[in-house]
Amino acid sequence: MKILVTGGAGFIGSHTVVELHHAGFESIILDNFSNSQKSALQGIEEIIGKKVTFYEADINNPSIWDIIFSEHQIDGIIHFAASKAVGESVLKPLKYYRNNVGATVVMLDKMQEHKVSNLVFSSSCTVYGQPDTLPVTESSQVKPASSPYGNTKKICEDIIQDTVKTGNGLNAISLRYFNPIGAHESALIGELPLGPPANLVPFLTQSVAGIRGELAVYGDDYPTPDGTAIRDYIHVVDLAKAHVSAINLLLKQTTSPENPYYDFFNIGTGKGSSVLEVIHAFEEATGKKVAYTIKPRRDGDTTAVYADCTKSNEVLGWTASKGLVESLGDAWRWQEKISK
Ligand code: NAD
Ligand code: WQD
Numbered sequence: 001m002k003i004l005v006t007g008g009a010g011f012i013g014s015h016t017v018v019e020l021h022h023a024g025f026e027s028i029i030l031d032n033f034s035n036s037q038k039s040a041l042q043g044i045e046e047i048i049g050k051k052v053t054f055y056e057a058d059i060n061n062p063s064i065w066d067i068i069f070s071e072h073q074i075d076g077i078i079h080f081a082a083s084k085a086v087g088e089s090v091l092k093p094l095k096y097y098r099n100n101v102g103a104t105v106v107m108l109d110k111m112q113e114h115k116v117s118n119l120v121f122s123s124s125c126t127v128y129g130q131p132d133t134l135p136v137t138e139s140s141q142v143k144p145a146s147s148p149y150g151n152t153k154k155i156c157e158d159i160i161q162d163t164v165k166t167g168n169g170l171n172a173i174s175l176r177y178f179n180p181i182g183a184h185e186s187a188l189i190g191e192l193p194l195g196p197p198a199n200l201v202p203f204l205t206q207s208v209a210g211i212r213g214e215l216a217v218y219g220d221d222y223p224t225p226d227g228t229a230i231r232d233y234i235h236v237v238d239l240a241k242a243h244v245s246a247i248n249l250l251l252k253q254t255t256s257p258e259n260p261y262y263d264f265f266n267i268g269t270g271k272g273s274s275v276l277e278v279i280h281a282f283e284e285a286t287g288k289k290v291a292y293t294i295k296p297r298r299d300g301d302t303t304a305v306y307a308d309c310t311k312s313n314e315v316l317g318w319t320a321s322k323g324l325v326e327s328l329g330d331a332w333r334w335q336e337k338i339s340k
Pocket of ligand 1: 006007008009010011012013030031032033034035036057058059060079080081082083084099103122123124125177178179180
């Protein structure tokens, strides 16, 4: 079975291509390398022991879809390709609406035209904002987005759901990721942020590697046990495996125009960890001391978000298996590899 992976050279996409291979799928990668490097393809090939087929192109270009669909019988698409920097999205909202929303519309049009039925979409826990109760279930309220980036995720979910409802043959799943971290245990693929990372774990590893200054801990006055904000950090390999489960679930559907399939799932560990707990887990995993300074809260940050994953456990048959210490150990080995 062939799966088209948009953004397959990126952080989550590259790990998913590896897990698709382990599960017996062949991946076709479509990526313009706007936020990744070709070395990711070499890393994937080294892990899986074979060449991957890839198309270097922009997903906004309608003709690339015609080319791929004419050259391959595609059984499903996993759609990672998007811009993802929350801060940049505030400064350049149109870039985000074009690359995330506009491109998704192009893809859906082309899927319909070429009768490609199955889609897994990369959504985000950002759609929940600061939830009223924790842990967050899929029936928790979706809050107004705090950034254009977050808004694109909600809009795309709605567009995909509306398209499924037409009964034109599309079945889809949106996966709402919590905070992906870590790297493949081989340290052959991982996260490659361009410029100073905004996210905690890549900043932390770069800081310890001496590439960045001291880590800032944004706020120690939150109403949490140690005063720092809480998130649900999920190992990227566990997250990648959730996509394999989602594709398998889509391929099993026996749908009709009157009864199409759309659903959405939280993909996290179910465990919240504070910023200070992440720092301590990193120290435990690596034996390295983390230097940090407490700074004021970062604008727009929420106090605490972590997932209830009962639905993904029961319906997708998926559960996260890796803990924080293992994830941070893998993140550090990847950082050491790319710092050399
Ligand atoms: P990433 O930037 O590492 O990967 C995205 C890939 O898409 C990159 O390889 C980039 O070159 C490619 N791409 C972007 N625009 C493209 C275009 N127009 N045409 C072709 N390729 C294009 O990001 P990631 O962390 O792997 O995230 C993957 C998806 O998951 C994104 O949709 C992101 O919004 C979503 N997501 C990420 C996180 C996170 O914290 N990493 C959390 C929730 C959701
Ligand atoms: C985690 C915690 C920070 C950096 C973002 C996006 C979200 C999703 C995942 C895509 C927070 C604190 C951070 C630092 C710190 N992406 N922190 N010092 O903000 O939960 O989510 O990535 O969908 O949409 O908003 O992740 O890693 O930036 O922050 O203290 O240098 O670490 O304040 O409490 P966040 P993060």
